[in-house]
Amino acid sequence: MQGPLPTASSRIFYSEKAVEVDIPYLGGHAEDIPNDESWAHVLMAAHLGLADLEENTLENLATTEGMVDKYQKWVDRLGEQEAQEMFDDMDQDVHGRETLVAETEHITPPDTEGDVDEGTRALAYANVAHQLFTFHRSTNGYEGDIEDLKDTRHPRPNSLNDYLQDPDFRERHPQSGRYRPQLTESHIRQAWIVDQFPLLNILYGYTRADSQSNNVDLRSFPHPRERATTPIFADRTPSEAIIFEIDRTAIINWLEANGVITDDQRPDTSDEIALKEWFLNNIATTQLDNPFTPIEHDITRWVYRLLHSLSHCLLARAGEQCGLATSSLSERIFPAIPAIAIYAASTENFALGSMFTLFKTRLHPWVSDARDLADQCLIDATCREDPSGAACDACLHIEETSCEAINHHLDRRIVRSKSDIVGFWDEEVNNGIPDDLSQL
Structure with a gap:
C-alpha cells in the first residue's frame, strides 16, 4: 500500500464468511x-x-x-x-x-x-x-x-408444471410454450421457483494480505450469559431461488459415454428408485467440503464438475435476463440429488421479485444463452485448451463470493465439447465414447 485506504476497498483485510440454507424443523x-x-x-x-x-x-x-x-x-x-x-x-x-x-x-x-x-x-x-x-x-x-x-423461515415452492398447467398463465405468457422443450433438450427434468428461501449469512473472521482462509482471525463477541461458547455474527435472510433438477438418466448416459462407468455399473434407468439410489450410493460428499483440494473419487469429480459448470453457465447469463448483477446471485449444488439452486444473494430482508420474473417470463432465453456460453469463450482456443479446465474470467468464472467452490472444479468442455470428451449438452451424449480422458 502506498498510503491510507478505505476499509471497504478489500485491500486492508479480506472478510471470511459462509452462507448456509437454514430450513427449520417444525x-x-x-x-x-x-x-x-x-x-x-x-x-x-x-x-x-x-x-x-x-x-x-x-x-x-x-x-x-x-x-x-x-x-x-x-x-x-x-x-x-x-x-x-x-x-x-x-x-x-x-x-x-x-x-x-x-x-x-x-x-x-x-x-x-x-x-x-x-x-x-x-x-x-x-x-x-x-x-x-x-x-x-x-x-x-x-x-x-x-x-x-x-x-417461520420456511421455503414456499411453485413448480414449473403448476404454472404451465394454468391456462391464465399460458395466455399471459405465450412464450411459456417453449419452456418445456428447452429444458428437456438441456436435460433439466424439473424446475421450481422458491419464495422464502432461508439463508443464514455468517461472518466469522478475516485475514490480512492474503485471501486464503488458512489463518483466520476469528471475529466474535463474548456470550451475553457467559456460556462456554464463542458467538459469531450471523444474519438470517429470506431470498428467492430457482431450483433445477437435472435428468439422472442423461447423467448416467453421459458418464458411460465418457468411460467413467461401464455398462455393468449402470443402474436400471427405467426404475426411478434405482436411479435415485445410484446417486446416493456413488457421491462422496465429504470430498466437496474444501474447494482447494482435489476430488479423488472419480464419479463424484465428474458429476460435481458437471453440475457446477452447468450452474455457472446459468449464473453468468441470469443477470442479463433478470436485471440483477451476477455478483448478487449465488449457487448451491446438490450432487446427491442431482440438482442446482440459484438464488438472489441479497442481505436485505425482502423479496426482490427478480427471480420470479426470470422464472415466469425469461426462462427460454436464459437457458438458451447459457448453452451458448458453454460453447464459446472470447479467448478461445486458449481457454478451451487449458489442461486444468476450460474456465476463465471471460466465460465461467464469476465473483468468488457467489461461487460455492471459489471458481474451482469448472470445465466448459464437459458441457459442450469440441474435443474427444463427450459434452453433456452434445447431441451424441447417448452414444459418444471418447478415446482419451486425460484432460480431466
Whole structure:
C-alpha cells in the first residue's frame, strides 16, 4: 500500500464468511430429531418415495419409534384389517424411524464405507441429510398443517408444471410454450421457483494480505450469559431461488459415454428408485467440503464438475435476463440429488421479485444463452485448451463470493465439447465414447 485506504476497498483485510440454507424443523417433536445417521436414512426413504408423507411429516417420522413388532402380533391374532383399525383408533404409528432405516440401510455412500473414521462417516451422512432435507422442503414444501408455518423461515415452492398447467398463465405468457422443450433438450427434468428461501449469512473472521482462509482471525463477541461458547455474527435472510433438477438418466448416459462407468455399473434407468439410489450410493460428499483440494473419487469429480459448470453457465447469463448483477446471485449444488439452486444473494430482508420474473417470463432465453456460453469463450482456443479446465474470467468464472467452490472444479468442455470428451449438452451424449480422458 502506498498510503491510507478505505476499509471497504478489500485491500486492508479480506472478510471470511459462509452462507448456509437454514430450513427449520417444525412440529411438536422437532427438538427431538436425532441429527445422526438415522435422520439421513429417514430422508433417503422420503426421497425414494418409501415414507408415508400423507399422514406424517419428516419430523414425525424421525421421532417416532413405531410399533411394527406389536402390530404384527395383533395381525396374527385379529387379521390385518382389524389390527389396522385398532391402531388407527389408538392413533398409533405402525411404521416409524426404525422401519425407514431398515428399508434404506443398503444405501451407503462411498465415504461411509471401508476404513473411514467415525468423524468422516458422520459428516458424510450429515451432508447427505442436509442436501435431501433442503431439496425436499424447497421443492415439496411442508407436509404438515399449513398453520404450523405461520411466520417461520420456511421455503414456499411453485413448480414449473403448476404454472404451465394454468391456462391464465399460458395466455399471459405465450412464450411459456417453449419452456418445456428447452429444458428437456438441456436435460433439466424439473424446475421450481422458491419464495422464502432461508439463508443464514455468517461472518466469522478475516485475514490480512492474503485471501486464503488458512489463518483466520476469528471475529466474535463474548456470550451475553457467559456460556462456554464463542458467538459469531450471523444474519438470517429470506431470498428467492430457482431450483433445477437435472435428468439422472442423461447423467448416467453421459458418464458411460465418457468411460467413467461401464455398462455393468449402470443402474436400471427405467426404475426411478434405482436411479435415485445410484446417486446416493456413488457421491462422496465429504470430498466437496474444501474447494482447494482435489476430488479423488472419480464419479463424484465428474458429476460435481458437471453440475457446477452447468450452474455457472446459468449464473453468468441470469443477470442479463433478470436485471440483477451476477455478483448478487449465488449457487448451491446438490450432487446427491442431482440438482442446482440459484438464488438472489441479497442481505436485505425482502423479496426482490427478480427471480420470479426470470422464472415466469425469461426462462427460454436464459437457458438458451447459457448453452451458448458453454460453447464459446472470447479467448478461445486458449481457454478451451487449458489442461486444468476450460474456465476463465471471460466465460465461467464469476465473483468468488457467489461461487460455492471459489471458481474451482469448472470445465466448459464437459458441457459442450469440441474435443474427444463427450459434452453433456452434445447431441451424441447417448452414444459418444471418447478415446482419451486425460484432460480431466
